[in-house]
Amino acid sequence: MDFNFLSPVSDFVLAHNELLSPQALGRKIKIHSSQQGMPDLEGVHVAIIGVLENRNDINYIGEEFRLDEIRNAFYNLFPGSWHMSIADLGDIEKGESVDDTYFALKETINTLVKNKIIPMVIGGSQDLTYPIYRAYDNLAPMVNIVNVDSKFDLGDSAKGLKNNSFVGKIILDQPYNLFNYATIGYQTYFNAQEEIDLMDSLYFESYRLGQVSHDITIVEPALRDADIVSVDLNSVKSSEVSLKQKVSPNGLDGKEICAIARYAGISNKVTSFGIYEYKPSKDDEITSMLVAQMLWYFIEGVNYRVKDDDFSEENTYQKFITLVDSEELVFYKSIKTGRWWIEIPFLSEVNNKLKRHTLLPCMHQDYKDACNNKVPERWYKAIRKNSL
Known part of the structure; x- marks a missing residue:
């Protein structure tokens, strides 16, 4: 070097x-x-x-x-x-x-x-x-x-x-x-x-x-x-x-x-x-x-970094699906750390290998908001930014 x-x-x-x-x-x-x-x-x-x-x-x-x-x-x-x-x-x-x-x-x-x-x-x-x-x-x-x-x-x-x-x-x-x-x-x-x-x-x-x-x-x-x-x-x-x-x-x-x-x-x-x-x-x-x-x-x-964002093995995470205004929101929760992600749909149909890039870090509160029919702000901004 x-x-x-x-x-x-x-x-x-x-x-x-x-x-x-x-x-x-x-x-x-x-x-x-x-x-x-x-x-x-x-x-x-x-x-x-x-x-x-x-x-x-x-x-x-x-x-x-x-x-x-x-x-x-x-x-x-x-x-x-x-x-x-x-x-x-x-x-x-x-x-x-x-x-x-x-x-x-x-x-x-x-x-x-x-x-x-x-x-x-x-x-x-x-x-x-x-x-x-x-x-x-x-x-x-x-x-x-x-x-x-x-x-x-x-x-x-x-x-x-x-x-x-x-x-x-x-x-x-x-x-x-x-x-x-x-x-x-x-x-x-x-x-x-x-x-x-x-x-x-x-x-x-x-x-x-x-x-x-x-x-x-x-x-x-x-x-x-x-x-x-x-x-x-x-x-x-x-x-x-x-x-x-x-x-x-x-x-x-x-x-x-x-x-x-x-x-x-x-x-x-x-x-x-x-x-x-x-x-x-x-x-x-x-x-x-x-x-x-x-x-x-x-x-x-x-x-204390933990590799918890690889969702290829099903026993490492829990998956939650909720509907907000007829939009299906998919959340992932790491079993190792308890941290949450939300799936961004614009890449999910393109290539399964890209799946890890389509996950946006979020909070448990975002999932709770989605359950109450409220769109998470980070998710909304990511979607809009990709369509600019």
């Missing part, structure tokens, strides 16, 4: 790591260092990559940042009962131009995903999601993205790529590989009504902050269906983060953002996870500890 674009973890972090308990995470993971070089990635399941690029932040005024505090916090934690190998591959430095950084990130993600290693990207500005999406151009025919964010980031796609317009670019730029886009934790007053209407007209999913805080489990099916998960740290409320990170008194709390990270990890489909908009503060390191805990929960989720 070729990782020319990555610089090693700083000696400052490695010196700090030497003082940790032998049981700490930092002593148990493989680390790219200037002394040892790039570690052997044979058998590695997840890998941390820092990206020191923030020039396309709309508020960029030339400030630099490092990720040492996040690494120190993460290395300090203790692993769970995990049966997997973790690596820290170091950082992608700023390129000569932003496009150079994008190219380096795209190539690195492409290599990792091809080799069945899940990248955990810690970054500057969230426009880095765009090159990650492009890394999938020759990996998957269609891609689902979940953005944990207070804003939709649709922006003005006629202008250059910025951290507030990368989603518009993803939707409009060829090749068109985006199937579903879901925003978790959006706050209405941060989004123009036209953008909210556009999300609806494209049949994309959006979960308001109030819905998510009321019942965090509603976001699990969207995360179970995602390939790429992108988290904007500005979606976290200001009481949970350091001074420079404070954006809004309302937002997700630490427990909710860690639950979302765990849902992303436990999804069999998620192959890249990123946390963006990190701004180090001199006042305290609470944000870096939050990011470290999010990474911990994502890895915890990956460790």
Whole structure:
């Protein structure tokens, strides 16, 4: 595997790591260092990559940042009962131009995903999601993205790529590989009504902050269906983060953002996870500890992945059929995990081998709603999106 674009973890972090308990995470993971070089990635399941690029932040005024505090916090934690190998591959430095950084990130993600290693990207500005999406151009025919964010980031796609317009670019730029886009934790007053209407007209999913805080489990099916998960740290409320990170008194709390990270990890489909908009503060390191805990929960989720979406053997699932307005809805429930899916009819007649692609993750509540003659919203949007 070729990782020319990555610089090693700083000696400052490695010196700090030497003082940790032998049981700490930092002593148990493989680390790219200037002394040892790039570690052997044979058998590695997840890998941390820092990206020191923030020039396309709309508020960029030339400030630099490092990720040492996040690494120190993460290395300090203790692993769970995990049966997997973790690596820290170091950082992608700023390129000569932003496009150079994008190219380096795209190539690195492409290599990792091809080799069945899940990248955990810690970054500057969230426009880095765009090159990650492009890394999938020759990996998957269609891609689902979940953005944990207070804003939709649709922006003005006629202008250059910025951290507030990368989603518009993803939707409009060829090749068109985006199937579903879901925003978790959006706050209405941060989004123009036209953008909210556009999300609806494209049949994309959006979960308001109030819905998510009321019942965090509603976001699990969207995360179970995602390939790429992108988290904007500005979606976290200001009481949970350091001074420079404070954006809004309302937002997700630490427990909710860690639950979302765990849902992303436990999804069999998620192959890249990123946390963006990190701004180090001199006042305290609470944000870096939050990011470290999010990474911990994502890895915890990956460790507990269960292959429960192969419905070829009848003894692994239960099947339920219900009628809604003369439409036959078919639900599947995994006996292993209790997770639910609903069948999307547009591919079911084409080819039986495609059956697993026609199943959309859903909740038990969707089945209960269908029994009460109410069409599940995720099912409706998937059907409409396919007919656009």
